[in-house]
Amino acid sequence: MNTIRLLFVFFRISVLNETAYRVNFFVQLFQSLLELGTALAGLAVIFSYTQTLGGWRSDEMLALVGVYFLMGGIISLVIQPGMSALIDSVRDGTLDFTLTKPEDAQLLVSIQHIAIWSMLDLLMGAGVLVTALIRLGKTVGFGESAQFICMLLAGGVIVYSFWLILASLSFWLVRVENLLEIFQSMYQAGRWPVSIYPGWLRFALSFIVPVAFATTIPAEALTGRLGFSMLLEAFGAAILLSAAARLIWRLGLRRYSGASA
Amino acid sequence: MTALRELNALMRLYAQQFRTTFASMVQYRASLFIWMISQVLEPLVYLVVWSTVSNSSGGSVGGYTARGFAAYYLTLMLVNQVTYTWIMWEYEYRVRQGFLSFALLKPVHPIHSDISDNLSSKIITLPILVFVAGSLALIFRPTAELTWWAVLAFIPSLTLAFLVRFLVEWSLAMAAFWITRVNAINQVYFTLMLFLAGRIAPLSLFPRWLQITADILPFRWMLGFPVELVLGRLTPTQVLIGLAAQAAWVIISLVIIRVIWRAGVRVYSAVGA
Numbered sequence: 155m156n157t158i159r160l161l162f163v164f165f166r167i168s169v170l171n172e173t174a175y176r177v178n179f180f181v182q183l184f185q186s187l188l189e190l191g192t193a194l195a196g197l198a199v200i201f202s203y204t205q206t207l208g209g210w211r212s213d214e215m216l217a218l219v220g221v222y223f224l225m226g227g228i229i230s231l232v233i234q235p236g237m238s239a240l241i242d243s244v245r246d247g248t249l250d251f252t253l254t255k256p257e258d259a260q261l262l263v264s265i266q267h268i269a270i271w272s273m274l275d276l277l278m279g280a281g282v283l284v285t286a287l288i289r290l291g292k293t294v295g296f297g298e299s300a301q302f303i304c305m306l307l308a309g310g311v312i313v314y315s316f317w318l319i320l321a322s323l324s325f326w327l328v329r330v331e332n333l334l335e336i337f338q339s340m341y342q343a344g345r346w347p348v349s350i351y352p353g354w355l356r357f358a359l360s361f362i363v364p365v366a367f368a369t370t371i372p373a374e375a376l377t378g379r380l381g382f383s384m385l386l387e388a389f390g391a392a393i394l395l396s397a398a399a400r401l402i403w404r405l406g407l408r409r410y411s412g413a414s415a
Numbered sequence: 416m417t418a419l420r421e422l423n424a425l426m427r428l429y430a431q432q433f434r435t436t437f438a439s440m441v442q443y444r445a446s447l448f449i450w451m452i453s454q455v456l457e458p459l460v461y462l463v464v465w466s467t468v469s470n471s472s473g474g475s476v477g478g479y480t481a482r483g484f485a486a487y488y489l490t491l492m493l494v495n496q497v498t499y500t501w502i503m504w505e506y507e508y509r510v511r512q513g514f515l516s517f518a519l520l521k522p523v524h525p526i527h528s529d530i531s532d533n534l535s536s537k538i539i540t541l542p543i544l545v546f547v548a549g550s551l552a553l554i555f556r557p558t559a560e561l562t563w564w565a566v567l568a569f570i571p572s573l574t575l576a577f578l579v580r581f582l583v584e585w586s587l588a589m590a591a592f593w594i595t596r597v598n599a600i601n602q603v604y605f606t607l608m609l610f611l612a613g614r615i616a617p618l619s620l621f622p623r624w625l626q627i628t629a630d631i632l633p634f635r636w637m638l639g640f641p642v643e644l645v646l647g648r649l650t651p652t653q654v655l656i657g658l659a660a661q662a663a664w665v666i667i668s669l670v671i672i673r674v675i676w677r678a679g680v681r682v683y684s685a686v687g688a
Contacts, residue, residue, distance in 0.1 A: 329445070346463075
C-alpha cells in the first residue's frame with residue numbers, strides 16, 4: 155500500500171515538474187509516432203514477401219510490436235531515469251539524501267524519477283496490442299490473458315532487476331553508464347521473435363541481456379504458443395534475478411561511503 | 416605554387432589533428448565499443464529476418480537467397496562503419512555549450528578537424544568490425560558474384576559515399592545554429608535513412624515509387640549503392656549513373672555548406688555575445 159502511495163506522490167511531482175515544459179510532450183509524441191511508423195512500415199515491407207515470419211503471422215507480429223513498445227515505455231518511464239540518477243548520485247554522493255529517508259532505499263531510488271512523457275510509448279504499445287488482438291479475430295481466453303499479464307510482470311521484474319544490478323555496479327566501478335547503453339541497443343532485437351535468431355544469439359538475448367523475457371515471451375503467452383515449462387522458467391528467472399539484484403544492491407550500499415568520506 | 420604550399424599545410428594539419436584525436440579515441444574506447452554493438456546488431460537483425468523470410472519462401476526473395484542477404488548485410492555493416500558520422504549530436508552540443516568558439520578561433524575551417532576526428536576513430540574500430548563481420552561470415556556463409564570491374568569501381572564509390580554522408584550530415588548539423596531541438600530533425604533523418612539507404616531491406620525489394628524516391632534523395636548514395644555495386648547487382652550503366660549521382664551530391668552539399676556555414680556563424684556569435 156505504502157509503495158503505491160509513494161509511487162503516486164512521485165508521479166504527481168513529475169507531472170508538476172514536466173508540465174512546465176509542455177513542448178517536450180509534442181517532441182515525444184512526434185518521436186514515438188515516427189518510431190511506431192517505422193516499425194509498422196518495416197513489417198509491411200517484410201510481409202509483402204511472406205505470410206509468416208518464423209511461424210508468426212503478421213497480426214501476431216503486430217502484437218509483438220505492441221509488447222515491444224509497452225515494455226520499452228515502462229523502461230523509459232521509470233527504470234531508465236531512476237537507474238541513471240542512481241549512478242549519478244553514487245558518484246557525487248547525493249545518495250546520502252535518499253538513505254536518510256525512512257523508507258526502503260531501493261524502492262526510493264527505483265521510483266523517484268519518472269519521465270512522464272514516456273507514458274505515450276506505453277499507451278501506443280497498448281493501442282497496437284489491442285488492434286492486433288482485434289485483427290487476430292480471436293477472443294483471447296481467460297487462460298491466455300492471465301498468462302500474458304503474468305509474463306509481462308515477470309518480464310518487467312527481470313528487466314528491472316537486470317538494470318538495478320548494472321546500476322549497482324557503480325558502487326565498485328566509476329563509469330557504468332556505458333553498460334546501460336548496451337541494454338538499450340540490444341533491446342531493438344526484441345522487436346522480432348527470438349526464435350528466428352541463431353542459437354548463440356538467442357542465448358545471448360535470453361541469458362546475457364534478458365531481452366527475450368521482456369518482449370518475445372509475453373507475446374508468446376498472448377498468442378497462445380507459450381509452453382508450461384517456459385512459463386515456469388520465466389517465473390524462476392524473475393525470482394532469481396530480483397533476489398540477486400537485492401543482494402548486490404545491499405552489498406553495494408555497504409561499500410558506499412557517502413559524500414564526505 | 417601557393418596552392419601546393421596550402422595543400423602541404425593542410426596535410427600537416429590533418430596529420431597533427433589525427434594524432435590528437437587518435438589519442439582521445441583510445442581514451443574513450445569503451446564508448447566506441449558500445450557504439451559498435453548497435454552498428455553490428457542492426458544489420459545482423461535484418462540479416463536474420465530476411466534470411467528467415469527467404470528460407471520460408473522457397474529459398475529466394477527478390478533475387479536474394481539467404482546467403483545473398485548475408486553478403487548484402489555484412490557488406491552493409493562494413494560500408495556503414497566506413498561512412499557513419501556522429502556530427503549532428505556533436506554540433507548540437509558544441510553550439511549549446513558554446514564550445515564552438517574555440518574552433519572558430521583557429522585559422523582553419525573546423526570541418527577539417529571533424530573529418531580527421533571521424534577518420535581516426537574508424538582506424539580504431541574498423542579492424543574490430545572487420546573481425547566481427549568475418550566471424551559472422553563463417554556463420555552465415557555469404558555468397559556473391561564478384562567481378563573485377565565492380566570491385567575496382569567499389570573504391571571510388573565508397574570514397575564518394577563517405578563524402579556524401581559526411582557533407583550532408585555536416586550541413587544538417589548546422590541546423591543547431593537556428594534550432595535548439597535538433598533531435599527531432601535528426602530522428603526524421605535517420606528514419607528516412609533506414610528505408611531509403613537500404614538498411615531495412617535492399618532497395619530492390621521496395622515498391623517502384625520508393626525506389627525512385629531513393630534515387631533522387633542522397634541516402635542511397637551514402638550506403639546502399641556501394642553495397643549493391645560490389646556484390647555485382649548493378650549493370651555498368653547503373654554504376655556510372657550512380658557515381659555521377661554521388662559526385663553531384665558532393666558538389667550540392669559543398670555549396671550548401673558554404674552558404675549555411677557563413678550564415679550560421681553569424682547567428683552563433685549573436686547568441687554568444
